[in-house]
Amino acid sequence: MQQYNSLRADYKFTEEEAKILKDLQPRMEELADQFIDEFYDYIWGFGQTAQFLKNKDIIAHHRKKIKEWFINLFCGKYDMPYFMYLYKIGEIHVKIGLPTHYVNSAFTFVRTFVLNSIEVHFHNKEQHLKEINAVEKIIDMNLDVLTSSYREEELSKFLSLSSFEKTILSGLKKFNSYVNLFLAGALALVAFFAIGLFVYDIYLLFFSDIGIEKGILTVLGSLLVLWAAIELIHEEINHLQGKGFAIGAFIMLAMAALIRKVLIYSLSSEKVDDLLIIGFVIVSLAIAYWLVGVKKKANSV
Template sequence: MRPFKEIKANYYFTKEDEARLSELKPLMEKRAEKVVGALYQWIIQTDSAKRIFKNESLIKHVMRLVRTWFISLFSGRYDNYFYDTLIRIGQKHEKVGVDPHFMTRAINIIRNACVDILCEEMEHNREKYLISINKILDINLDIITSAYLEEEIKGYSPAYRIKIQLVRYGEIFSQVVSLVLIVGLSIITVAVTYLCGKDIYEILSGKLEQTIVTALGSVLILWVMLELLNTEITHLKGGKFKISVFVGVALVTVIRETMIATLKHETIEFITSLIAAILIMGIVYWLVKKTEEDRR
């Protein structure tokens, strides 16, 4: 399976699309029965579909699941949990023998129902909302179908099954390490907060000249720790990994060291070397940051 970030990028699924879909949530929740009803009518009128959904109670159970899935399309949250849910849908379809054709046809019915809803409810600017709906439906179909085919291949290839298990264990290990890293960063952030508070207390106690520089350095380190923590949390949710944050850590550390060296009256050569390091790291930080922004 391709990473979710790559799939969204290939469909040009942007933050604007997420916001538009989120705006539609109240409307689609209100009109969800129309969508589910359209799919229900197709199932009961199609012989090949009726052979899979053998009784009315099963059809109603599936329709409840479809309703929940449909509303989730407009949740505004398209993270790893959303991605994993779609993978499980594809895997379940393969296990119960639902042909990918039926999923493709179901998406087509749901797409048409959404078009009808927007035409009935919106007079202006409906085109951009339709584009966002088409994107999320295509992404769903892509992931569910890919998961279905991957699950099917596993049944024929023992080597492929081993490969998938290794990848899955690797992903689990990566998630655990990320969680440990977040806990570690949280502990360090608390410690830096304590040091910062201690420096501020000494300033208020009258030791202004001795501690104001170290207090400012502690504040800079605290700011960087919060950035690191937020970056790791975002990455854990499926967001982009920002190298610029780590360059920023090095830059702030050297800045703090320069401030302390100035206070301690270190040699001019040592202070000059720190300033040169700041200049180089500043250029590197700007180049990395610019590259990250260009890739958005």
């Protein structure tokens, strides 16, 4: 906790600002109940809040602690015990597995609520700006300390590994980045061949006896494969930028290739058995694609 000794200095937080916050405390105490009600309306919108606030007793305890924290935000005394108190709150968040983006989002509400309450009581421009600066700094310092628990948890997990385990972990990360780059290159190659296939089908349509109906369906199938390949490249770019792996895009590419087969085979009466098998596989892939989409949507709520 040595870094918290210089926290106030890093944020250029002064004793005058501490006094300004202390002077705001009576007004904020009056607003505490309103704050709690609106805060809960806000966090219930996260979708997974019920996972952490499972019953009435936990909710009542949590409301009490949030109210205490809110009033204590304007205590005027921001020393080591105060920051240790915040750090312990952060440790609890880590222990229960609360995502950091929930904490960050909740602080957006806190900031907006406090600044709006200050705006309502605006009288003197100079004093108003001082109050805003003091509030912004104390909220940022609170968020800094709370999220530091997450950073130290991640660091402690890494430091607890042996040197051999750290070497393996670092090597796997590098290997994973190389594989992702290789995959991106391979997808670009697939897209190149898909363009070639599309051009070849256009050639057959105009310069062979393939037949207009079959030729058009073949071209449409190739175009569908090309579209799916481009979509897959787009998803891989997102993955390289840190987003999740889009298994749905691979399923979509497989469906596109099979649909192309169906378009071609649909003109042949000798391919009925093959069409039934391919149709069954397409339906299975469509169900898998739907399940992936449902899971992705549920995780984003």
